[in-house]
Amino acid sequence: MNTFKAYRLAGPSLESLQQVTETIPVPAAYEVLVRMRAASLNYKDNFYLAGDQGIRLPRPTIPLSDGAGEVVAVGAGAGRFNVGDRVAGVFVQDWLYGPIADHAADSSTTLGHGIDGTLAEYRLFNQEGLVKLPENLSFEEGATLPCAALTAWNAVRGVRAGQTVLILGTGGVALFALQFAKALGARTIVTSSSDAKLARASEAGADHVINYQRDPDWHHAVRALTSGHGVDHVVDAVGPDTLERSIQATRREGVVHLVGLINPAGRIDPMLILGGTVTVRGVRVGSRELFEEMNAFIAHKNLHPVIGHRFSFDDAKGAFERQLSGPEFGKIVITW
Numbered sequence: 001m002n003t004f005k006a007y008r009l010a011g012p013s014l015e016s017l018q019q020v021t022e023t024i025p026v027p028a029a030y031e032v033l034v035r036m037r038a039a040s041l042n043y044k045d046n047f048y049l050a051g052d053q054g055i056r057l058p059r060p061t062i063p064l065s066d067g068a069g070e071v072v073a074v075g076a077g078a079g080r081f082n083v084g085d086r087v088a089g090v091f092v093q094d095w096l097y098g099p100i101a102d103h104a105a106d107s108s109t110t111l112g113h114g115i116d117g118t119l120a121e122y123r124l125f126n127q128e129g130l131v132k133l134p135e136n137l138s139f140e141e142g143a144t145l146p147c148a149a150l151t152a153w154n155a156v157r158g159v160r161a162g163q164t165v166l167i168l169g170t171g172g173v174a175l176f177a178l179q180f181a182k183a184l185g186a187r188t189i190v191t192s193s194s195d196a197k198l199a200r201a202s203e204a205g206a207d208h209v210i211n212y213q214r215d216p217d218w219h220h221a222v223r224a225l226t227s228g229h230g231v232d233h234v235v236d237a238v239g240p241d242t243l244e245r246s247i248q249a250t251r252r253e254g255v256v257h258l259v260g261l262i263n264p265a266g267r268i269d270p271m272l273i274l275g276g277t278v279t280v281r282g283v284r285v286g287s288r289e290l291f292e293e294m295n296a297f298i299a300h301k302n303l304h305p306v307i308g309h310r311f312s313f314d315d316a317k318g319a320f321e322r323q324l325s326g327p328e329f330g331k332i333v334i335t336w
């Protein structure tokens with residue numbers, strides 16, 4: 001059998017997600033054939049299914065940016081990898097180091113957007129678009145890293161021991177940010193709409209928790225927890241809806257890492273940035289170089305991603321339905 005199963009998403013609906021059979025490709029020079037073993041979903045995948053924010057795939061595309069698998073064949077000159085290596089794909093395939101290149105900022109080289117993604121039994125990559133998995137992680141844990149984890153690492157990698165980090169929500173990015181910030185020696189404050197999720201965040205290492213629905217002025221509570229000064233860093237995975245309060249929860253010369261666009265509408269008062277002498281930093285996922293740095297940190301600290309639900313390859317639609325039904329505590333993983 002030289003065929004494999006994959007899914008292709010033809011339009012913004014779950015009905016448009018169809019399983020297809022395709023021919024297993026042979027790697028050309030500098031290419032690597034990966035037998036995919038697991039994939040995971042992210043908030044952004046809702047956009048492709050629901051057509052939110054005008055985001056549409058340019059053509060029937062194999063969905064999902066995040067996945068991990070095993071190298072089964074390498075083309076001539078593909079010396080970065082050997083058969084048997086356990087690997088994950090880089091979110092923006094040609095973003096190797098430094099800031100994102102202008103040509104890549106339109107997502108044309110992003111897995112599961114401009115090019116085919118990971119929801120397939122086999123996937124051919126250019127060798128530059130892969131990293132080795134941390135040794136301590138399973139395939140399904142490794143499959144959660146390319147988007148949410150790398151974004152969180154990009155946000156918090158500069159945190160120093162003893163600093164205080166505020167993390168908004170308990171979504172995919174937030175839970176990785178919590179794990180990384182704790183492992184870097186920070187004091188952490190987590191907000192959530194759910195007391196049950198806050199209890200789990202405490203188990204995962206949050207030093208202080210705040211229910212943002214009961215306490216919509218949570219920035220005051222954050223200041224109170226920091227002797228009135230504010231936190232050193234905020235990981236804001238929500239967006240304009242929370243940004244003003246994130247700035248007001250931050251100490252002088254502190255940094256708000258703006259990651260989220262759950263609610264892209266809204267305006268902020270720029271005087272809060274100036275008056276507070278706060279830096280607001282836009283974060284977009286990360287380069288291959290940061291991915292490799294993060295993987296070394298994960299292995300060194302023996303961190304394990306939080307997985308919420310597992311689905312089989314043949315029940316991939318179930319995974320998308322679960323993702324669309326609302327935020328999960330822990331990543332949704334498809335495994336095969």
Ligand SMILES: NC(=O)c1ccc[n+]([C@@H]2O[C@H](COP(=O)([O-])OP(=O)(O)OC[C@H]3O[C@@H](n4cnc5c(N)ncnc54)[C@H](OP(=O)(O)O)[C@@H]3O)[C@@H](O)[C@H]2O)c1
Pocket residue numbers: 042043044147148151168169170171172173174191192193194197212237238241242258259260261262263283284285326327328
């Ligand atoms: N910039 C980038 O490169 C990048 C990369 C990855 C993700 N993102 C974006 O980051 C956002 C989060 O992604 P995700 O994968 O972490 O999503 P997710 O797993 O669906 O989590 C979303 C979380 O947002 C929290 N939330 C919603 N409204 C909130 C509010 N007013 N205050 C505090 N928390 C609130 C919820 O927390 P509770 O359930 O605890 O209330 C929910 O768990 C999305 O907009 C996504 O597109 C951006």
